[in-house]
Amino acid sequence: MKKLMIAAILITTLLLTSGCAADKSDKLKVGVKIDVPGFGYQNPETGQVEGFEVDIARELAGRIKGSPDALSITGVNVTTRGAMLDNGALDAVLATFTITEARKKSYHFSDPYYTDYLGILVKKDDGIHSFEALDGKTIGVAQSATTKDKLEELSQKEGISLRFNEYATYPEIKIALVSGRVDAFSVDRSILAGYADDTTMLLDDRFGAQNYGVATALSNEPMTKAVNSAISDMLTDGTIDKLQEKWHLTGGQDNE
Template identity: 55%
Template sequence: MKKKNLWVSLCLSAALFLGACGSDATDTADSAAGSATDASGQVTAETIKEAGVLKVGVKEDVPNFGLRNTETNEIEGFEIDIAKKIAEEILGDAEAIELVPVTAKTRGPLLDNGEVDMVIATFTVTEERKETYNFSDAYYVDAVGLLVKKDKGYTGLADMDGATIGVAQSSTTADAINAEAEQYGISLSYSEYATYPEIKAALDSGRVDAFSVDRSILAGYLDDSTQILKDRFATQDYGVAIKKSNTELATTVNDLITAWGEDGTLDAMITEWGLGE
C-alpha cells in the first residue's frame, strides 16, 4: 500500500506550495501558456493531442489523494493516478502530463483562465458549482468530518458550542457543519487557511479547536494526539471539473470515469491508496 502519512512530509509540502522549493518540468504552477484551443475556442481531446500535454490542477497536500513526496519531489496519490490514466487515454502516454498544484481557492480561477485543462483536486460537486463548471460523475464519495485533539474531550459536534473550526478557503465545509449545528442549537466560528497543513498546525497550536474537511482527507492527518469524531456531515461527491464551454472534453472524461466506475478500475485504485476504509 502506498500510504504517506508523515506529518514532516506534510509540513514540507506546505513549504513547497509556498515556493520554498522549485518544481520539475511536469508539475509547475507557472505554465508558460494556457491550454490549446480549437477554432471555436474550446479545449478538446484533439487540441490536447496537438499540444502533446494534458494540464491538470491537483492537490499536493492531501495524503493519498495528491501529496508531494519530499524525497522525489513528485506528487503522488489516487487523484494523480486518475489524471495519468486520462492522459494515457487521450495522449497514449500517462507521463504526458503537467501537474499544477492548486488549493480550494485557486483551482476555480486556474480552470477559468485556461491554465489547466481540468481539475482533479477533491473538488466537491454541488448544484451551485455545476452552474459554473462541467463535472464528471463522482469518482469518490465522502462526507465532512472533524479532527480534534483527544485532550479536548469532545465526543461529537453537540459538545462544541463556541468552538473555532479551521477550514480551507473557498470550501463548502462551513456550510455543511452549520446546517448540522443548527439542529443542536450551538454556535461556531471559523478560521480559513490556504492549505491543510496550515489547519493542522493551527489545531496543534490551539488556535483552532477542530480541523474540518472530508473524512478521508482528515485520515491522512491523524496522529497519536488526535481523533476523528463520529459525526458525518453532507455527502461529498468528488468529480473531475472542466470549464463549462469545453463540452466535448467533459463528455470524453465523463465517459472514462463512468467506464472505470463500472469495470472496477476506480475501486481498485481506491483500495490501493487505502481509501474508503
C-alpha cells in the first residue's frame, strides 16, 4: 500500500482542486504539499488533497473570501512554492514552510501555526540507532530545505562527517532509503511519521525547532495583512488547536 501511495504522488506534479474551473480572482490561491500525510496529501483513493494545512487554507478562504469553498489549491514542493509566490500564481503558501531569518528577506510569514523538530528515519536492519552512528553515512534531504544546513552544523559539533543527496520530493527520498542509495532520510519528524513503515524507524534524536508559517509575497501587502490577521485570530480562538487535534499532530514529539 505504501508503494502505491508513493507512486501515486510521484506521478502528480501540480494539482488543482476546489472548483479550479472558476475564476481564480474570486478564490484564495494557496499552495500546499501533496506528499506529506497529515499536512497536505493527495488521498490515492479519493484523489482529493487533505490534511492540517489544507484545512487551514479552507479556514483562510472562509475568513478572507467569505466561504471555505472560495479556494484554489495547487500542489507545491520545496523547489516550487517560493517561485509560485514570486510570479503571482499563488496568494499564499501553507506547505510545511519553516520560518527563518534568511527567508524573511524574500517572503512575509504569519505567526507560527505549528512547531516541529528535525528527525532521522533509517532502516531497522541497518543497525543505526543514534545520530553519531551516521558518521560517514549519506543522508537524503529535500532540495532548498533547511535540513542540510542544520545537520551539517550539528555534525561539526559532534565531530562526525555526513554526506548528502538532495531530492525534489519526499517520496523520492523514501525510495532512495529503501533502495540503499541513502542511509537515512531527514526532514521534520511529523513528515517522517507519514513515511515510516514496518521496515523503518525514527531515531529518538530531535534537532532544532522548525516553526511553520503561512508565506505571502513581499509585494502583496493587502494579502499579507489579511492572512496574518486570520492566522492570529485562528490561534486565539482555538481553531488551530482543534485542527491539529483532528489530524493527530503533536509537534513531532510522539507521532511515530
